[in-house]
Amino acid sequence: MTSIQKDLISLGYRENTAAELIRQAKRSMVQQGYEFYTNRRLGRVPVAAVEAIIGASIRKDADDAKD
Template sequence: MPNTTSNIMVTADDIETMGFKRGQAVMIVRQVKQIMVNRGFELYNNKRLGVVPKSAVLDLIGVSNDGDVKY
């Protein structure tokens, strides 16, 4: 499934297309939402919100924007 949101926001479906299983993708979205709340973005403190910043997802999984693995 192609990215249905945008280049800067992703959903669990988009994360699945990166190669993660459904449960892992949902957990990544939850963790990124918690990180964003901790950074002061209260918008992400919402169970119904299913999109998160792509940059935060890449930081969480340890990959840079160009696909290199971060150590």
């Protein structure tokens, strides 16, 4: 399980939903021209790609800066 998946789960997403968000982010990255993300074994994606899908920040440092 990747750290971004753990972050999504800590935000309240279920494990399968978090994995699906990562798959969606991979598809998005491929559509943007990053063929590197077609690798089935690759489970890491940019945080910004997942944030664009869910429409919210998942970075802890960004949350701390607001306080």
